Amino acid sequence: MFDYRNNLKRILMKTDGDDKSLKNSLVAIKTIINMVDENPDSSKDNSNKVKSKKIAQQNHANKEVRNLILQLANLIENPGDKNAKNASLSALHKLTFEPGVGKNYGNALGKLDQAIQKSTPTSEAVNKKIFEDAMKPKEKIKRDYRKGRRYTVIRLVSGADLINDNGDTVYTVKESQVHPLNLKTGDIVEALEDKTNPNYEAEILRVVGFRKMRKRDYDEVEEFKYGVVQGDTGSFAITRNIRGEKLKIRGKSVVIPVDSSYYQGENIHIEDGSIVDLAWYSGDVRLKKNPADAVQIRWIYQTEQPRRVQNTKKKKEKTNSEEGLTKLDMDLHYQRVGIAIGDNQNEAMLESIVTRYNGIPIPIDAFEGKKKVMEKQIKDLDIVILVTAFAAHDSTWNIREFSSKYGAKFAVSSSKGYQSFERALYRAENGLPAYEGNQTIEYKVQS
The missing domain is CATH 1.20.58 (Methane Monooxygenase Hydroxylase; Chain G, domain 1)
Known part of the structure; x- marks a missing residue:
């Protein structure tokens, strides 16, 4: 820093008392001060x-x-x-x-x-997005249970009546609401009027109880679950269910003809192999002379039916021969594979598919109603494949529940066909969506 002290001393010593000398000294001092401000x-x-x-x-x-x-x-x-x-x-x-x-x-x-x-x-990105969307838990419908009123269910051949405490019918709801909830006569439900929905007058919110009703207060309904439609177009009939049990009304075996044209629709159709529920009123007088007039199809299960192979020996041999089939890129490494199909003639064919990919096939009785027995069948398995076309509707929830509980890989085959089951096995082994649906899934083939 510039040392200005000596310069200031000299200026002050030479400064006289007149005006001119003082002014000159002031200018000199200001100059020195400016020099100090311009420091590095x-x-x-x-x-x-x-x-x-x-x-x-x-x-x-x-x-x-x-x-x-x-x-x-x-x-x-x-x-x-x-x-x-x-x-x-x-x-x-x-x-x-x-x-x-x-x-x-x-x-x-x-x-x-x-x-x-x-x-x-890219196709990989699309498949990834589809898989992620499929794995996302579905949002539960928000319902305001505080507004629901309580009614008692009277089961009809199709649908149900909701009656109040006075026994008056307040609403009649369609089978589309009754079937998923498995409602029966005497169930107490909470329902809410829904004027915006053209399909039914009320929305059933939940089941809250049950009360035993007098038989004179309602018409009893009998049902025949999981009936199999058989025959050709124009001559369909139902005689048995998927368990092989005969359709009997009042102790006699009957044949119920089915007019498929009556049930054809955008999402509903009947063909050979379709699975349906039948129902009728026990006191219907028509049961004596012509049971077909009294029996109605209550529910049609949406299942993918396998195409029937024409009666040609060559085609059958090619279908059943593993030599002519393309093999998927999969090795089960002796994992235990449960096949939930029940006592069925196709069980041997499905077991051969599991064996073909080095797996150990283990049949599961899909009609077993007891949860403990079902749990015991599934707890030690590595993979579970559910064939929905031949599984009891009530058991499917137990199969899914126990597969998830014990960490078994799970997938659904919508039919008993070879390719449908094989693809379900591939999806389960590779962590792909359980249901194939309309999405595009790449099934890699062995080179």
Whole structure:
């Protein structure tokens, strides 16, 4: 720092008391003071500020580059995803505002921008999205139970009446509500009026109790569950159920003809092999002369029916021969595979498929009603395949529940066909969706 003390002493010693001398001394002192202000330390402070600003700008630029890289990585993992594309473009545009970036890398960033916008979903990305959506738990319907009123169920041949405490019918609900809840006469339910839904007058919220009713207060209904439709178009009939039990009314075996044209619809149709529930009023006078007039089809199970093979020996031999079948890329490594189908003639064929892929087939009685017995059958298995076309509806929930409880891989085959079962086995082994549905799933084949 400049030492100004001696100069000030000299000026003061030579200063006289007149005005001119004092003015000259004042000018000299101001000059010295200005020299002191222009010291090198102040220039150092300014340079430090410039350096700090540059470092802050560099850190901000690095942050934007890091953000762009992360967003691009997300876009690569999810090609064509709308949110990933928007996030990447936003990060890219923010980076162009950094000093010098646009000038030095403008052309390269422009090409990157176009590449991001052209990103489209791949088949792998679509399958991944389908799988993730399938695995997401379904949101439960929100219902306001406080507004529901209590009614007693009177089961009809199709649907049910909801009566109040005075015995008056308040609502009649369709089978689409009754069947999933497995309602029976005497169940006490809470229901809410639903004027917006054209299919029924009320929405059943939940079952809250049961009361035994006098038989004189309602018409008894009998049912025949899981009846199998057999025959050709125009001559369908029902004589047995999937257990092989005969259809009997008042102790006599009967044949119920089915007019398939009456039940054809967008989502409902009847063909050879369809599974249905039948019902009739026990006191119907028509049961004596013509039971078919009194019996109604209450419910049609939506199952994928296997196509019938024409009566040609060559085609049958080709179907049953493993040599002519393509083999999927799968090895079960002697895992225990439970086949939930019950006592069925196709059981041997399904067991051969499991054996073909080095698995150990173990049959599960899908008609076993006792939960403890069902649990005992499933607890030590590695894989469980449920064949819905021949499984009792009440047992399917137990099979799913115990498969999940004991960590068994689970999948559903909608029919007893070879390919349907084989694909279900492949999905279970590879952690793919349990149901095939309408989604596209890639089944890799051994080369």
